Amino acid sequence: xxxxxxxxxxxxxxxxxxxxxxxxxxxxxxxxxxxxxxxxxxxxxxxxxxxxxxxxxxxxxxxxxxxxxxxxxxxxxxxxxxxxxxxxxxxxxxxxxxxxxxxxxxxxxxxxxxxxxxxxxxxxxxxxxxxxxxxxxxxxxxxxxxxxxxxxxxxxxxxxxxxxxxxxxxxxxxxxxxxxxxxxxxxxxxxxxxxxxxxxxxxxxxxxxxxxxxxxxxxxxxxxxxxxxxxxxxxxxxxxxxxxxxxxxxxxxxxxxxxxxxxxxxxxxxxxxxxxxxxxxxxxxxxxxxxxxxxxxxxxxxxxxxxxxxxxxxxxxxxxxxxxxxxxxxxxxxxxxxxxxxxxxxxxxxxxxxxxxxxxxxxxxxxxxxxxxxxxxxxxxxxxxxxxxxxxxxxxxxxxxxxxxxxxxxxxxxxx
Numbered sequence: 001x002x003x004x005x006x007x008x009x010x011x012x013x014x015x016x017x018x019x020x021x022x023x024x025x026x027x028x029x030x031x032x033x034x035x036x037x038x039x040x041x042x043x044x045x046x047x048x049x050x051x052x053x054x055x056x057x058x059x060x061x062x063x064x065x066x067x068x069x070x071x072x073x074x075x076x077x078x079x080x081x082x083x084x085x086x087x088x089x090x091x092x093x094x095x096x097x098x099x100x101x102x103x104x105x106x107x108x109x110x111x112x113x114x115x116x117x118x119x120x121x122x123x124x125x126x127x128x129x130x131x132x133x134x135x136x137x138x139x140x141x142x143x144x145x146x147x148x149x150x151x152x153x154x155x156x157x158x159x160x161x162x163x164x165x166x167x168x169x170x171x172x173x174x175x176x177x178x179x180x181x182x183x184x185x186x187x188x189x190x191x192x193x194x195x196x197x198x199x200x201x202x203x204x205x206x207x208x209x210x211x212x213x214x215x216x217x218x219x220x221x222x223x224x225x226x227x228x229x230x231x232x233x234x235x236x237x238x239x240x241x242x243x244x245x246x247x248x249x250x251x252x253x254x255x256x257x258x259x260x261x262x263x264x265x266x267x268x269x270x271x272x273x274x275x276x277x278x279x280x281x282x283x284x285x286x287x288x289x290x291x292x293x294x295x296x297x298x299x300x301x302x303x304x305x306x307x308x309x310x311x312x313x314x315x316x317x318x319x320x321x322x323x324x325x326x327x328x329x330x331x332x333x334x335x336x337x338x339x340x341x342x343x344x345x346x347x348x349x350x351x352x353x354x355x356x357x358x359x360x361x362x363x364x365x366x367x368x369x370x371x372x373x374x375x376x377x378x379x380x381x382x383x384x385x386x387x388x389x390x391x392x393x394x395x396x397x398x399x400x401x402x403x404x405x406x407x408x409x410x411x412x413x414x415x416x
Contacts, residue, residue, distance in 0.1 A: 024053045025104040027064065031094040031410040033405070039091040039278030040411050041250070046086050049104070052415045061109050062088055064102040064245040072102060073115040077245040077252070089250045091118075091277055092411055118277025121243055122191035123160040123173075132156050132196065140239030143174035149171050150174075157195040160241055160253055162275045162282060165189075167381050168207075169219060169275075169282055171255065175235040179219040183210035183330065183383040189247075201331065203385075210330040211385055216353075216362040217300030220340065220379030222271055222286055223360060225367060226263050226295045230353075230360050233269050234260040250276040266290050280399060281341070287374040296348065296370040299377060300337050300363040303352075305329040311364045313350065314400070318408035321347050322400050323366050326393040330383060337382035337396035340366045341404060346375045379404075 030339045031037050036271065048055055064072040076085035091397050094100055125131035135155075151158045151174045159173030161182065167189065168182030182194065184207040194200055200209045211219060222233045234257035244252035257269040268289040275282040286297050305307055306329045314322050324339035346368050353363040382390040382399060389395040 024062075024106055025049065026416040027102045027104055028099055028414040028416060029092050029094050029102065030099040030414070031096060033409050034096050034413065035402070035405065036096050037092060037094045037406065037411055039197075039276075040406060041276050041279075042090050042092045042411055042413060044088045044413060044415070046088070047362070048415060053104070053106075053247045056106065059108065060106040061085065061112070062111055063105045063107045065105065067101055071113055073249060074112075075115075075245070075247070075249050077250070079244060079252075083161070089151040089276075091249055096412055110212065115248045117322060118187075119162075119164045119188050119247045119249060119251040119275050120189045121160060121162045121177060121239060121246050121275075122156075123243070123253075124156040124192070125154060126156065132192075135241070136243040138241050140173055140241065144175075144235070145176050148174050148176055157191075157200065160255075161191045161194070162251055162253060162273060163189060163191055164275050164277050164279060166278070166386060167383070169379075169381070170174055170209075172213075173239075173241065174368075177221055177233060177255075178210060178213045179217075179221045179240075179379075180213055180383045181211040181219050181383075183207045183336075183381070183386055194333065197310075203332070207385070210329075210332075210334070210336060210381075211302065212304045212331055213302055213305055214362060216302035216304060217360060217362060217365065218302050219338065219381060220282070220284060220299050220301075220377070222269070222284070223298040223300075223365070224262065224267065224269075224288070224295055225298050226265065226292075229263070230296075230298060231262050232360055233257055233271070234267070236261060237267075237269070244272075249410075250274060254409065264296070265292065277401045279405075281339075281378040281380040283378050285374050285376045285377060291371050291373050294369045297368045297373065297375050298365050299340055299379070300353075300360075300365040301325055301340060302362060303329075303364060304362045305331070305333075309352070311350070311352075312397075314404075315344065316401065316408065318402040318405065319344050320404040320408045322404065323350050323364060324380070324396070324400060325364065326396050335384040337380065337390055337393070337399075339380040339396075339400055340377050340379065340396055341400065341407065342366075342368075342377040343407075345369075346372060346377070362372065378407075 165187040237257040237260035
């Protein structure tokens with residue numbers, strides 16, 4: 001190659017490097033409140049970024065850096081499966097009554113650091129050699145409540161699980177459609193080993209299953225109330241599982257229930273479950289096709305091991321409400337706080353389902369506004385072995401109050 005050709009190649013390389021790494025925009029996160037924000041989830045859509053930056057070429061992702069030049073942990077998520085990311089996600093730390101500016105640079109994904117894994121979703125099936133193979137999408141097997149013991153033959157710990165650096169949950173992937181809690185004593189992701197050569201109903205090095213579910217709504221399971229009658233979602237439906245995104249900061253799964261027949265109506269239910277680092281809850285968003293004015297979405301908190309069968313309803317007077325319980329209700333008698341938190345605009349009322357209630361019992365049932373869909377709620381689990389402060393009902397109440405204030409006044413996002 002002659003000298004002029006060499007310089008042409010060098011210039012082309014430099015131009016390409018600059019085009020791949022030049023600052024494209026500034027994201028300003030503002031916290032106008034009087035309390036610090038730590039690990040607050042922030043979602044910025046691709047469309048919002050492109051309004052400022054122009055069209056983002058396929059194969060490039062945003063890298064965020066602080067004013068001091070530190071790379072901020074982020075992830076991009078393809079929510080509709082078309083191979084193009086739709087959302088940028090981060091967990092923001094913004095001091096009280098202040099703002100931070102983050103520089104956006106478009107880079108190849110390989111240029112990003114490897115961020116600490118703070119969340120994950122996991123579903124796996126046993127193999128002939130005794131190992132377990134991850135499953136990213138699958139139809140629900142036709143296993144009824146009466147023969148649910150077969151579910152273990154299909155799936156590790158009976159169905160999909162989701163966890164962060166504080167707690168974990170699982171779903172019974174059969175017609176029970178129950179939600180259970182894995183109490184954790186470690187920040188490490190552990191689901192790949194749960195239930196393999198161990199009894200997770202006994203305390204392990206990572207924690208244990210801490211909830212007795214029975215025929216309740218467990219830890220945030222869903223039901224529909226149709227013409228005043230409750231129906232668990234969704235026996236007889238065409239059920240499926242789908243992994244949407246898997247960490248490092250946020251993990252999302254979908255549980256679908258198609259062609260569900262209830263009292264002459266056909267419903268299609270989509271239950272999207274999100275968990276992210278640093279939270280003492282997971283987030284549910286439930287969408288139902290076929291809703292009528294006399295039907296509404298219901299979730300709940302199990303009360304099987306709660307001695308006094310009392311729940312506390314709190315209106316935080318900022319558009320947020322919660323229903324909570326606290327007591328020695330973990331499976332070995334440890335203190336455990338549980339709660340459902342949601343926007344007051346979605347909330348209708350709650351009721352208690354006694355031990356002899358048909359189909360669903362031992363449950364504080366939280367009902368959403370009739371006919372309204374989608375609805376979202378957070379389900380909390382605060383186990384004393386995860387954090388000793390949760391042996392105190394007052395500490396759990398304070399956690400809920402703090403989170404309600406944040407939920408009612410989220411971080412403000414501006415793209416320049």
